[in-house]
Amino acid sequence: MDKKIKFNTKNLDLFYGDFQALKSINMEICEKEVTAFIGPSGCGKSTFLRCLNRMNDLIDSVKIKGEILFDGNDINGDIDVISLRTRVGMVFQKPNPFPMSIYENIAYGPKCQGMKDKTVLDTLVKESLVKAALWDEVKDRLNKSALGLSGGQQQRLCIARTIAMNPEVILMDEPTSALDPIATAKIEDLMSSLKQDYTIIIVTHSMQQAGRISDKTAFFLMGEVIEFNETPVIFTNPNDKRTEDYITGRFG
Numbered sequence: 001m002d003k004k005i006k007f008n009t010k011n012l013d014l015f016y017g018d019f020q021a022l023k024s025i026n027m028e029i030c031e032k033e034v035t036a037f038i039g040p041s042g043c044g045k046s047t048f049l050r051c052l053n054r055m056n057d058l059i060d061s062v063k064i065k066g067e068i069l070f071d072g073n074d075i076n077g078d079i080d081v082i083s084l085r086t087r088v089g090m091v092f093q094k095p096n097p098f099p100m101s102i103y104e105n106i107a108y109g110p111k112c113q114g115m116k117d118k119t120v121l122d123t124l125v126k127e128s129l130v131k132a133a134l135w136d137e138v139k140d141r142l143n144k145s146a147l148g149l150s151g152g153q154q155q156r157l158c159i160a161r162t163i164a165m166n167p168e169v170i171l172m173d174e175p176t177s178a179l180d181p182i183a184t185a186k187i188e189d190l191m192s193s194l195k196q197d198y199t200i201i202i203v204t205h206s207m208q209q210a211g212r213i214s215d216k217t218a219f220f221l222m223g224e225v226i227e228f229n230e231t232p233v234i235f236t237n238p239n240d241k242r243t244e245d246y247i248t249g250r251f252g
Contacts, residue, residue, distance in 0.1 A: 003030035006169060006199045007052060012066035014047060014056065021047045023223045025066070029216075031168070034191055034200045036210035036231070039220035039246070045203040048220070049171050052201065053088040054081050086113075089162035093174040095154030097146035097161075102129075102138050105146045105157055106164045113165075124164055131197075132160035133190050152183025159190065163198075170194065172202040176209065188213050207247060211235050219243045 007029040014022035022044050029035050037045040047056065054075060056062045068075050075084055098105050106125040107115075115121060125142070129135040134156040138149070146157055155175060162170055172191075176184040191200055191213050204210050210217050211231060218228040219238075227234060227243045238244045 003033065005029070006031040006071065007201075008067075008069040008072075009051075010067040010069070012048075012051065012064070012068060014044075014051065014065075015061075015063040016059070017061040021223050022051075025225055027218060027225060027228055029199065029201060031199045032195055032197070033215040034195050034202065034213050036214035036217045037201070037203045037220055038205075038207055038210050038217060039226075041205075043220040044223040045220045046173050049173055049201060049203050052169070052171060053085050053090055055090065057081065086165050087167055088169040088171060089165055089167035090171045090173070091155070091158050091162055091175050094178050095151055095158050097149070097154050097157050099145070099147055101143045102146045102149070102157065103142040105161050109161065109165045128160040128164040129157075131163050131194065132156045133186060133193075134160055150183070152179050152186060155179060155183070155187060156190065159187075159194075163194075167198065169199040169201065172200065174203050174205060177205060184209075207235075219246060221246070 005028045007027070009025050009027045012022055012025040013020060025048060037049065039045055050056045051064065051068060056064070064076060070084070070088070073079065098108060100108070103125055106128050107121045110121060110124055126135060129138060134153060137153060146154065149157060159170070176187050179187065188209065191202070194200060202214065214231045216229065217231045217234040219226045219234065221242060227238055227240045234243060235247060238247065
């Protein structure tokens with residue numbers, strides 16, 4: 001069965017002032033898969049990721065040409081950006097829990113959207129933490145500060161906080177780069193389970209990570225997508241010599 005296309009990017013160019021950071025990106029991202037972006041530093045991976053929920057709007061000098069269709073609608077058109085960012089959540093490179101309790105970290109977003117019922121909030125907090133594989137570790141300390149958690153736990157809390165907003169897509173910008181191998185493995189296991197319910201798009205510097213967790217991989221170089229395919233194909237039988245050179249460590 002063909003999977004539904006969640007994002008369809010057509011001839012996307014992005015400029016920071018005079019500098020062209022993305023060049024004619026064409027990509028179809030399917031729902032309920034993990035899609036990984038790999039490539040050397042400064043090649044456009046994170047810039048493209050931030051296009052998908054319009055985080056680049058926050059930068060003054062940015063100009064964008066081309067289309068990004070999300071469920072068929074152009075996200076750079078006349079849409080509600082807050083609604084877009086609710087549907088397309090984001091987890092950053094460094095865990096960024098709010099300086100409040102574990103419970104309030106999860107409940108904050110739904111409360112801002114008008115959810116007041118304590119029973120409903122309690123259920124949502126528990127479900128979000130269960131989905132983020134964190135509930136068993138924090139269930140007895142929900143009213144303690146989130147800042148007391150380890151780095152790996154903080155990152156899973158940030159994932160739970162994103163889940164609480166009931167997104168369709170979760171963007172992850174190098175979510176394990178600040179974590180140790182054990183915490184990294186937990187986040188990777190988590191991604192594999194989350195893709196049953198969410199579309200996950202991850203920027204990673206670790207090719208091993210992309211190989212382990214993603215269904216499809218895009219290789220970026222100098223603002224271009226050199227190759228985009230099923231992950232096993234990218235890693236074992238790439239079409240482009242530059243992809244092969246990067247994956248085998250000849251550059252990067």
